[in-house]
Amino acid sequence: MVPVGGTIIAVSDKETFQKITEFYPGRASFSQSMDVLITILSMGSDEYRSLLKERKECFKYLKSELQKLAEKFNEKVLETPNNPISIALTLNKFGTAGKQITEIGSMLFTRRVSGVRVVVPGVNKSIVLNGHVFNNFGSHSNSTDYSYLTAAAAIGVKKSEIDLFIKRLNKTLESVNTHKC
Numbered sequence: 001m002v003p004v005g006g007t008i009i010a011v012s013d014k015e016t017f018q019k020i021t022e023f024y025p026g027r028a029s030f031s032q033s034m035d036v037l038i039t040i041l042s043m044g045s046d047e048y049r050s051l052l053k054e055r056k057e058c059f060k061y062l063k064s065e066l067q068k069l070a071e072k073f074n075e076k077v078l079e080t081p082n083n084p085i086s087i088a089l090t091l092n093k094f095g096t097a098g099k100q101i102t103e104i105g106s107m108l109f110t111r112r113v114s115g116v117r118v119v120v121p122g123v124n125k126s127i128v129l130n131g132h133v134f135n136n137f138g139s140h141s142n143s144t145d146y147s148y149l150t151a152a153a154a155i156g157v158k159k160s161e162i163d164l165f166i167k168r169l170n171k172t173l174e175s176v177n178t179h180k181c
Helices: 014-023 031-072 098-110 159-180
Strands: 086-090 117-119 127-129 132-134 148-152
Touching: 014 127, 031 086, 031 159, 098 117, 098 159
Parallel strands: none
Antiparallel strands: 086 148, 117 148, 127 132
């Protein structure tokens, strides 16, 4: 419904702010927040609540469909009870080299699938930001030792879109699996 974006950065000194902006260029725009506000105000609270309910149902559906794919390819869906929007699927059986795994993301993009993140541990070097070390920067954890992809059931998503995503993901994983053998 509204493009993803927007960041609020609260720091006490300019040097820290400068270091953070090096990693997030152009992402601190207010326009996305304004778009969300206008969209929600124009639809009203009943329609918004209806969309939230639909998103929760779509999340369950996306998770169940990803679990079916996980079983097919001997992978697993990671349990993340504190994240009710994104779901992670391991990619352990599709190679160990970063290029092999990130190619899955490229293949999905060429199949008109956007929003999926493919994460490979160790590909993004550790960074130090304001004295804090972030290992596996770009991942969801410092200690991630497996590759995975994330998909989200965002507000406004439809079951038919999930079906199309699963179909394209399945085709992509079959293709990678075939070329690997």
